[in-house]
Amino acid sequence: MSKERVEALIGNEKSRFSAADTDYLMGLTDEELVIAEKMPDVEVKAATEEEGTSSESQPAKGEPAEEETPALETEGDAVGEAGSPEAFLAGAPSEIQEVLTAGLEMHRSKKAHLIKELAANPRNTFTEEQMNSWDIKQLEGMAQIANVPTYEGRNSGVVDPAIRAAEDAKVPPPLKVFEGKSAKSA
Secondary structure (H helix, E strand, O other), X not given: OHHHHHHHHHHOOOOOOOHHHHHHHHOOOHHHHXXXXXXXXXXXXXXXXXXXXXXXXXXXXXXXXXXOOOOOOOXXXXXXXXXOHHHHHHOOOHHHHHHHHHXXXXXXXXXXXXXXXXXXXXXXXXXXXXXXXXXXXXXXXXXXXXXXXXXXXXXXXXXXXXXXXXXXXXXXXXXXXXXXXXXXXX
């Protein structure tokens, strides 16, 4: 009896179940199959009419639905594709072109500066082509890692006692603001 119910569920156009669910449905008890039969039907026609598509374009049961990616509306040849930034800017209003061009110049100069710093580092093992393919965040991170502080030429905090004595001799004694008891007795 349960095999007939499973076949009826799978054969129903409005059913949520497909042939791929046969093993699952066969493992259910009769009570669970009754519950599965009472599940609300899938309204295939209503859903497709709302989306404005026909039922012919719907995938068959058991097949995954293909996700549609919206196509970019393009004006010109390379705006929606992987074109150059200049081609993208060509279609923008003049004020936006000015702002984006200035930003693009700053981006390029900062990237060139970071690559130059990294290339000058003797511990750098990357080629300029590799570094050119990185984005700014990666270059900034690598520059920060490469910036190892050195303490060459800095004072270690240890001062020669002879130098300390000579400096102390140059310091004038403190001013006497209040005369103490020893000054009155003298």
